[in-house]
Amino acid sequence: MTTSNAAVTGHTDPRLQKLPTAKIVRRQDYTEDLFKIWIEPSVPFSFRPGQYITIGSQNIERPYSIASAPYEAEIELFIEHVLPEHGGKLTPLLYAQHVGDIVSMRPRPKGIFTLDERYTDHVLVGTVTGVAPYVSYVRQFLHDGKSGHRFWVMEGASHWDEFIYDEEFIDLSKAHDFIKFVPTVSRPNAERNKDWQGPTGRVNTIVEEYVESWGLAKENTLLYLCGNPGMIEDVKERMGTKGWNYTEERFWKEDE
Ligand SMILES: Cc1cc2nc3c(=O)[nH]c(=O)nc-3n(C[C@H](O)[C@H](O)[C@H](O)COP(=O)(O)OP(=O)(O)OC[C@H]3O[C@@H](n4cnc5c(N)ncnc54)[C@H](O)[C@@H]3O)c2cc1C
Structure with missing residues (x-):
């Protein structure tokens, strides 16, 4: 049975409410618009270097390339805050979040932008x-x-x-x-x-x-x-x- 994540993610879309979640366990700000969050998925999540994870809040989802390596315990994301007046939708929400806050996550990583070892x-x-x-x-x-x-x-x-x-x-x-x-x-x-x-x-x-x-x-x-x-x-x-x-x-x- 899938539980609703609505109370913690703000999703009102029933399809998004069925997604697993991830908790923000660390955050660091660098410039006025660049920050990193480290998230801990609520479900097992494995990926290859170069793949991305899709996270969401309040009915908006976006993909983020994963900066951490698969061997690391937490998933590290490096994000630019795009202001609403420049079209930003999810990043203003992420920017306002704190350690302990919860986002939804797609359970599988995606992407083929991986290291191609046929080349040296x-x-x-x-x-x-x-x-x-x-x-x-x-x-x-x-x-x-x-x-x-x-x-x-x-x-x-x-x-x-x-x-x-x-x-x-x-x-x-x-x-x-x-x-x-x-x-x-x-x-x-x-x-x-x-x-x-x-x-x-x-x-x-x-x-x-x-x-x-x-x-x-x-x-x-x-x-x-x-x-x-x-x-x-x-x-x-x-x-x-x-x-x-x-x-x-x-x-x-x-x-x-
Ligand atoms: C495969 C993939 C991987 C991605 N990985 C990252 C990542 O690691 N870090 C990250 O910050 N973003 C990444 N993005 C972009 C991310 O998905 C969002 O589009 C971005 O965070 C802005 O979200 P938004 O909802 O606030 O604005 P959106 O509605 O998604 O975009 C609004 C506008 O913001 C501008 N914009 C979007 N992304 C960026 C950016 N990264 N830097 C500067 N301007 C931008 C563009 O002009 C865009 O039209 C990735 C996108 C794809 C497709």
């Missing part, structure tokens, strides 16, 4: 929250003690303080010569970036130059493109047309 060289390109699946890939790869693959994480954001996983990737790149991290800011002249000394420009505009400088071979390399659909379209235009293999995960539709 993985160029992981993401915009802000689009880095989430890459965190999962790298954590699980290291946890499994695997070798023989190389990872280049390229993350684009407007401002440097949006690189929420930068310390993790910098530490990993110091510890492992097969992991590299390239964060780039698209608004180098913004006051918020005044101390930034790293690469500048939208990430899509620097992928080609970096891939060439690393001397990667097309037959061994897969480009992963995740997040902003404009970034994905542009990299496909620049690189896909030249024969580079790619795979993509769009977080929204371009015309939205």
Whole structure:
């Protein structure tokens, strides 16, 4: 028998009321619109790195790429709060939630944006929250003690303080010569970036130059493109047309 989750999720839709739930067990805020929540499902939930979970509240559901790795006990989600005036529906609700609050969850993970081990060289390109699946890939790869693959994480954001996983990737790149991290800011002249000394420009505009400088071979390399659909379209235009293999995960539709 399925019990109603209505009292804790705010769902009035009877179909959503039948879904299992997950509890927010931890939350951390980073900038005014970027935060992470860690959730604990009420039912067994297993996934592959790069897959997403669909969570919901008050009759709204959205998919989120899972940043944690399968070996971890909690599911970590990295979320941008989209204000209601910019079309945000679920994220304003999530942003208002606290540890102990409950969301609904689809019981099965979805998605095929997973690590393709037929290639040995993985160029992981993401915009802000689009880095989430890459965190999962790298954590699980290291946890499994695997070798023989190389990872280049390229993350684009407007401002440097949006690189929420930068310390993790910098530490990993110091510890492992097969992991590299390239964060780039698209608004180098913004006051918020005044101390930034790293690469500048939208990430899509620097992928080609970096891939060439690393001397990667097309037959061994897969480009992963995740997040902003404009970034994905542009990299496909620049690189896909030249024969580079790619795979993509769009977080929204371009015309939205
Ligand atoms: C497979 C998949 C995985 C996703 N994983 C994540 C994730 O890990 N983290 C995450 O924050 N979002 C992720 N998203 C987007 C997420 O599902 C929601 O669309 C987003 O959280 C906004 O929800 P909303 O209901 O507030 O607004 P929506 O009605 O869903 O979207 C309103 C508008 O917000 C903008 N928008 C949507 N998502 C983002 C974003 N991530 N960053 C900036 N602007 C955005 C777009 O312009 C969109 O048209 C993913 C989407 C898909 C399809």
